[in-house]
Amino acid sequence: MSKKLRPHIYGPEFKESENVQKNKSRSSVWKNQVFLWKLCFKTCPGFMIYHLYDAFRYQGMIFLEHVLGIRYVLRCAEFHEPFTKALLYIGIILLINMIQIIPDGFYCYSWKFKCRPRLYRALKEQMFKKASEIDLYCYDDPAYYNDFVLSVSESENAIDRFLDLLNMTVQALTTLFTTGIFFLVLDPIGVVFVFASFILRFFVSKSLNKVNYENRVAVNPHIRKRDYVSRVFYLKDFAKELRLHPNAGKQLEQEFAEANDEIIKEHKKVAGKRIWFQFLKDYGVGDFLIDGLYITYLVYKAAVLHTVNYSDAVILFNRTGSLRGSMGKFADLGPKAHENSMFIDKIRSFLAYEPRLKDDVGDNVPEGAGELSLSHVTFKYSETGRTVLDDISLTVKPGEHIAIVGYNGAGKTTLIKLLMRLYDPTSGTITYHDKNVATLCPREYHKRIGVVFQDYQMFGANLAENVVMDNMTKEEIEEKSPVITQALTSAGFEHKLNHLPDRLFTQVTTEFDKKGVDFSGGESQKVAISRAFYKNADILIMDEPSSALDPIAEYELNKAMETAAKGKTVFYISHRLSTTRDADRIIMLERGRIIEEGTHTELLSKNGKYAEMWNAQAGKYN
Known part of the structure; x- marks a missing residue:
């Protein structure tokens, strides 16, 4: 430390700064x-x-x-x-x-x-x-x-x-x-x-x-x-x-x-x-x-x-x-x-607190499905933390179905959060319709994305509101009933819906209503999936969408997804590889990097990490 700087710490200036701080405290x-x-x-x-x-x-x-x-x-x-x-x-x-x-x-x-x-x-x-x-x-x-x-x-x-x-x-x-x-x-x-x-x-x-x-x-x-x-x-x-x-x-x-x-x-x-x-x-x-x-x-x-x-x-x-x-x-x-x-x-x-991602600030998002591209994307949750994603480059065409696979901790969910712009990359860029997503209005961008998280939540509201994820009057529910019902049907919830006494007006959970219904894990997951179908977004993201479903329900969901997701860009994230076989492309992550990429057949023929994972699970699908 130079002698010139010392008076600012030990001399009269320090006492003056203390007084300034006290004045600020009183003002506060x-x-x-x-x-x-x-x-x-x-x-x-x-x-x-x-x-x-x-x-x-x-x-x-x-x-x-x-x-x-x-x-x-x-x-x-x-x-x-x-x-x-x-x-x-x-x-x-x-x-x-x-x-x-x-x-x-x-x-x-x-x-x-x-x-x-x-x-x-x-x-x-x-x-x-x-x-x-x-x-x-x-x-x-x-x-x-x-x-x-x-x-x-x-x-x-x-x-x-x-x-x-x-x-x-x-x-x-x-x-x-x-x-x-x-x-x-x-x-x-x-x-x-x-x-x-x-x-x-x-x-x-x-x-x-x-x-x-x-x-x-x-x-x-x-x-x-x-x-x-x-x-x-x-x-x-x-x-x-x-x-x-x-x-x-x-x-x-x-x-x-x-x-x-x-x-x-x-x-x-x-x-x-x-x-x-x-x-x-x-x-x-x-x-x-x-x-x-x-x-x-x-x-x-x-x-x-x-x-x-x-x-x-x-x-x-x-x-x-x-x-x-x-x-x-x-x-x-x-x-x-x-x-x-x-x-x-x-x-x-x-x-x-001023958010880094301002919900209503940014450019309009172009209409229709567009190309989604990542260029040399790296991400850390904190400056001193480990690198979760490392130099990811990926281009997804409109309407393409992408499966993202890998073991726990590979960075799959983090990658999806970046695609959704819940976080911004530490370095690199993500573009949609050839526009940097960092310049797009987050609220408008999020409207283009339908997502099912693996840690989805059910809310203490009626079934319709749990699908639409908004407060709704009785009249609004009745008006939107066909669309909500179709979203639930596409998610495989039709049979359960027909046996609910109040159908879309059924209260979810019994915590606030004795007549409410506590759904099973698989039923709750179907409701969560119906949210993505209801939204009618250009991009669908399914983070472990079938983790709580039995094999038959999983098969039915996959077929429903084929119909509901036509023309849409779809990302599947899964440990269970039954959803990956029909994907246009499979991306395998390991320790935050893309280690393999291709179709199901191509990756099996390479006999690499994906083939190893598939062979370990193949008995369930044959």
């Missing part, structure tokens, strides 16, 4: 609260206004009753005023309470329960929309994925904390204004005691909240692991495996215990600090300065100096708790806002 805290205010106010403006008013009303009534009311009654007793004066004042307070309790009851028992879920939904909808846009790269990055999970899990808590902060702020301001003026009129010195308590409490609260946030971040990965194990034990997907393999359950129990131990270990690391800061916050600061010193001061003024009435001394001491609480809330306000801001930062960072 403020902007994060404004972000949530705009979202909440736009979603439920009336609720937010009343939320602020309710905090003001609550502390206003307390001041009216517990300060002015009690002081008036005590003064009446101390100076022998008529009892009717005190009774009249109490009656007025009671009447005001009766009037304001009606809207307060509506707010507490109705409005709050209706509007809070709407606020949660408004934020979650933004996050769900962004989740559908972010690149698949993000799911491969553990650090990003941890932040993603944390931001989603903390979204509702962030809103709750923000509403609490608003309530706390308005209550504190109301108390500070009313009780502060009361103190300034009767005993300005009392404010000094409370202010000293406030300063000390502020720094203690800031330290405590920093410890709590760092602890929450530290335990988050362990909580995720513990939650995963919990899901395994209560989801029916794993029930059979756990009963057949009890040792797996024991191993998971051990991992659950280890995750719990790690969480406890992280909590223990900060337990001492938490106890100390909490003690200072709750007892050390307030009890010593206020309850001890200030009561001594007030007794001296009332009993010795006679400069304060006994009734006023009682009220002043009684209200020190409120004024201390108000200033304490201000002391907590900054650290609590900062703590919440750290979570909001993650939410906003997630929402602000």
Whole structure:
């Protein structure tokens, strides 16, 4: 390092950069609260206004009753005023309470329960929309994925904390204004005691909240692991495996215990600090300065100096708790806002993420089937990761049927993801209609591709929506019924469809509907295949399309594919080579490279890796 650069690290410039960072941090805290205010106010403006008013009303009534009311009654007793004066004042307070309790009851028992879920939904909808846009790269990055999970899990808590902060702020301001003026009129010195308590409490609260946030971040990965194990034990997907393999359950129990131990270990690391800061916050600061010193001061003024009435001394001491609480809330306000801001930062960072592949940006895709070409394509999931695909060059004519085969880990599914442009190549180009797919609009390009993944999913919707993969009204389903039914028939689902009580309206899974149907693995796979047929795309991609089918169903699917895929470009990815015999061309991958290419007959005659794989499975097809 040169001497010229050292001052920028060790000299005054470094201190200046620290100050800049602190200013940015304060600015970020403020902007994060404004972000949530705009979202909440736009979603439920009336609720937010009343939320602020309710905090003001609550502390206003307390001041009216517990300060002015009690002081008036005590003064009446101390100076022998008529009892009717005190009774009249109490009656007025009671009447005001009766009037304001009606809207307060509506707010507490109705409005709050209706509007809070709407606020949660408004934020979650933004996050769900962004989740559908972010690149698949993000799911491969553990650090990003941890932040993603944390931001989603903390979204509702962030809103709750923000509403609490608003309530706390308005209550504190109301108390500070009313009780502060009361103190300034009767005993300005009392404010000094409370202010000293406030300063000390502020720094203690800031330290405590920093410890709590760092602890929450530290335990988050362990909580995720513990939650995963919990899901395994209560989801029916794993029930059979756990009963057949009890040792797996024991191993998971051990991992659950280890995750719990790690969480406890992280909590223990900060337990001492938490106890100390909490003690200072709750007892050390307030009890010593206020309850001890200030009561001594007030007794001296009332009993010795006679400069304060006994009734006023009682009220002043009684209200020190409120004024201390108000200033304490201000002391907590900054650290609590900062703590919440750290979570909001993650939410906003997630929402602000700009995908590399922008769904609606790019050139129009030319009409009709076109030539698909890969030129020297190489791909890694991360800069430091292994090369998954290495220098792949391949040209596929319109309407050509290509089978991609190879052992596990050869790169078959990754190649398909690149063809679909779920990822961009690390190097090299992919073209469609002689246009680089990186320049095409992803949404339009994806419309041209019908795909069945080997890890397809069934959704808690009706059968028609599971085929179309969109929300549909009853009228829309009835209108599109012939096309949906034809797609299911082409996928070999016709027999099952005819025996469903509600046909296309049948709810898939029984999780949300007792009348729903849980399909077998083969039936679910046929529904997944019907999605590709329904889409009527130019390119069909079948990633292990027959893995859950019996040989007869597999044969019927292959025949249906021949009919449904006429004129379309088709990619088959399979370990089971029954689907490869009739392909126009077979591509065999090994360790990310194309090692053999040709028709079924040509590759058998070469007696290479494909022939070896075929001969190992040939007994099933002869």
